[in-house]
Amino acid sequence: xxxxxxxxxxxxxxxxxxxxxxxxxxxxxxxxxxxxxxxxxxxxxxxxxxxxxxxxxxxxxxxxxxxxxxxxxxxxxxxxxxxxxxxxxxxxxxxxxxxxxxxxxxxxxxxxxxxxxxxxxxxxxxxxxxxxxxxxxxxxxxxxxxxxxxxxxxxxxxxxxxxxxxxxxxxxxxxxxxxxxxxxxxxxxxxxxxxxxxxxxxxxxxxxxxxxxxxxxxxxxxxxxxxxxxxxxxxxxxxxxxxxxxxxxxxxxxxxxxxxxxxxxxxxxxxxxxxxxxxxxxxxxxxxxxxxxxxxxxxxxxxxxxxxxxxxxxxxxxxxxxxxxxxxxxxxxxxxxxxxxxxxxxxxxxxxxxxxxxxxxxxxxxxxxxxxxxxxxxxxxxxxxxxxxxxxxxxxxxxxxxxxxxxxxxxxxxxxxxxxxxxxxxxxxxxxxxxxxxxxxxxxxxxxxxxxxxxxxxxxxxxxxxxxxxxxxxxxxxx
Numbered sequence: 001x002x003x004x005x006x007x008x009x010x011x012x013x014x015x016x017x018x019x020x021x022x023x024x025x026x027x028x029x030x031x032x033x034x035x036x037x038x039x040x041x042x043x044x045x046x047x048x049x050x051x052x053x054x055x056x057x058x059x060x061x062x063x064x065x066x067x068x069x070x071x072x073x074x075x076x077x078x079x080x081x082x083x084x085x086x087x088x089x090x091x092x093x094x095x096x097x098x099x100x101x102x103x104x105x106x107x108x109x110x111x112x113x114x115x116x117x118x119x120x121x122x123x124x125x126x127x128x129x130x131x132x133x134x135x136x137x138x139x140x141x142x143x144x145x146x147x148x149x150x151x152x153x154x155x156x157x158x159x160x161x162x163x164x165x166x167x168x169x170x171x172x173x174x175x176x177x178x179x180x181x182x183x184x185x186x187x188x189x190x191x192x193x194x195x196x197x198x199x200x201x202x203x204x205x206x207x208x209x210x211x212x213x214x215x216x217x218x219x220x221x222x223x224x225x226x227x228x229x230x231x232x233x234x235x236x237x238x239x240x241x242x243x244x245x246x247x248x249x250x251x252x253x254x255x256x257x258x259x260x261x262x263x264x265x266x267x268x269x270x271x272x273x274x275x276x277x278x279x280x281x282x283x284x285x286x287x288x289x290x291x292x293x294x295x296x297x298x299x300x301x302x303x304x305x306x307x308x309x310x311x312x313x314x315x316x317x318x319x320x321x322x323x324x325x326x327x328x329x330x331x332x333x334x335x336x337x338x339x340x341x342x343x344x345x346x347x348x349x350x351x352x353x354x355x356x357x358x359x360x361x362x363x364x365x366x367x368x369x370x371x372x373x374x375x376x377x378x379x380x381x382x383x384x385x386x387x388x389x390x391x392x393x394x395x396x397x398x399x400x401x402x403x404x405x406x407x408x409x410x411x412x413x414x415x416x417x418x419x420x421x422x423x424x425x426x427x428x429x430x431x432x433x434x435x436x437x438x439x440x441x442x443x444x445x446x447x448x449x450x451x452x453x454x455x456x457x458x459x460x461x462x463x464x465x466x467x468x469x470x471x472x473x474x475x476x477x478x479x
Contacts, residue, residue, distance in 0.1 A: 036065035043075070052083035070099055077109055081116075089113035104133030108140060115143065131160070138164065138171070145177065149241050157181050165193075172201035176208065180237070183215060183230055184245055191215040207237065224254035231263055235270075243267040258288025262297040269301050277301055292322035299331060308335045326355035326362050333369070342375040360392035367401035377408045389418075396426025404435050415439055430460035434469045441472070450478045 043058035059076035063069060077092040093110050096102060102110070111126030120143075127144050130136035141164045148157040161178035165171060179194035194212050198205045211233050218226050231246030247264035251257055265280030281298045288294050295318035302311035312335040319328040333348035349366045356362035367388045370381030385405045388398035403418030416439055422432040437452035453469040453476075460466035473479040 036062050039065065040072075043072075043079075047075075047079060052079040053085070055079040056083060056085070056088065070096055074103075074106055074109075077106070077113075081109055081113055084116075086113040086116040090117075104130050104135045107133075108136060111140060120147070131163075138168070138174075141174075149181070152241060152245060154181055154184060154245070158185070170200055172197045172204060175200065176204055179208070180211075180234070180239060180242060183211065184242065184249070187215045187218045210236075222253075224250045224257055224260065227253065228257065228260045228263065231260070231267065235263070235267065238270075240267055240270045244271065256287055258284045258286075258291055259293045261287060262291070262294040265301060266297045269304055274301075274305060290321060292318040292325070292328075294318075295321065296328060296331070299335075303331070303335065303338075306338070308338050311335050324355060326352040326359070329355060330362070330365060337369070337373065342373055345369060345373075346375070346380070360388065360395060360398070363388045363391055364395060364397050364401060367398065367405070371401055371404045371408060374408060377405055381405050382409065394425055396422040396424075396429050396432065398422075399425060400429055400432040400435065403432075407435065407439060412439065412443070428459055430456045430463060430469075431465040433459065434465040434472075437469060437472060441476070446476060450476055454478075 039058050039062035043055045043062060046052070046055035046058055056076045056079035059072050059079060063072040063076065066072065073092050073096050077089045077096070080086075080088040080092065089109060090113050093102060093106055093113075096106065107126045108130035111123045111130065114120075114126060115123035124144060124147055127136060127140040130140055131144065141160055145157050145160045145164075148154075148160065158178060158181045161174055161181060165174040165178055168174065175193045175197035179190045179192075179197060182190035182193065191212055194204075194208045194215075198208060198212075211230075214226070214229055214233065221229070227246045227250035231243045231250065234240075234243035234246055244264060244267040247260050247267055250260040251264060254260070261280055262284035265277040265284065268274075268277040268280065278301070281294075281301055284291075284294045285298065295314045299311045299313075299315035299318060302308075302314060305311075312332060315328055315332045315335065319325065319332060322328060329348045329352035333345040333352065336342070336345040336348065346369070349362075349369055352362045353366050363384065367381065367385040369375070370377055370384055375381065382402075382405045385398070385402035388395070389402050392398045399418045400422035403415045403422060406412075406418060407415035416436075419432055419436045419439065422429060423436065426432070433452045433456035437449045437456065440446075440449035440452060450473060453472045456469035457466045457473070460469075470479060
């Protein structure tokens, strides 16, 4: 080394070496190109700031400088998923797979992107890879669970729910769902998981109280009756596949159980299986021709099929068998409303009010009929709404009906007062927000109207007033 240094000075080579070093410093030449470093740094900062679209672009620029760094393409796909660009995610992952096998985490990404694009079949395969590798997130688990529930693969759904609960012991939702599924198979275990779920999230207590009580008494019930009652609770919780399974089990224990057969048909109808629901209703009527429940559920089926005469015939038969039931009178009225027969609808709703006695809900339903159908509002409608408020002064729906009656009659100040009171009493009332939006729009208070319409959509996205509010938002350019 010493001889080498002496030679550099003797022949003047040190001058050339120093010049080269100075040139490298001036030009900022580095082992890693500066544009790569800048792009990578920009991608990380953009991701930290939540600008995922910019992060994805920066990762792509960095990858262009270092195409052997496949992790950059993976990070770009992750950023694109967070930015909502699912097609770009799939493109990047396809390119990545051409270079090397995907990791389980990347299969998870592809599953989410496929699901966002509506390809649930592909998504389920990708998610299953992630689950098997132990890297799946809660969304992947829940999507797979719902698919297995819809496919009536209870054991697989229960296994996935158990894995999800084990991964996050404080996940009340997983415990709750696991309890629902196990109620069909292992009532004691189901009860334990439901009680844990309630301890973790007290609000679930009201939701599962009846179910826990039923599970506690399971051993004292006839097996068919227990499963039929379990199915009814599932219906109330809108757990349609589980409800159908419970009623099918009830019928397996007692093939002559007409009410359970009708409930089976109703559960199938709620799942959109109208062609398989009808035979169940027909068989139920043959098994239990004097059961009002059978005819009532059959009427609801025909309502769902928009076959109003058939619905009315079934509901009137149920009413003949149970003439003291005000709910049946309301359903019959609804068939007349659907066929634009307000006179007959009014007759049946008045009958419902008479039968209901002190139950204020039916007076409110009568008032809503008058104002919603704009039928005799100036006479019977206003009087019915005033009586609803008088009978139930703390009922938000009653004040809402009265407010809308005032609106239809042109008394905007009284309308606003009643609608505001309705929202104070019941902030979850979508129809009140929609009508308040209509009132504010009429007064050219467009910003406030838009806010009211948006709240109605949020509260009832698929309901009648949520849909109408969405149309209003489109009309105002805020949809």
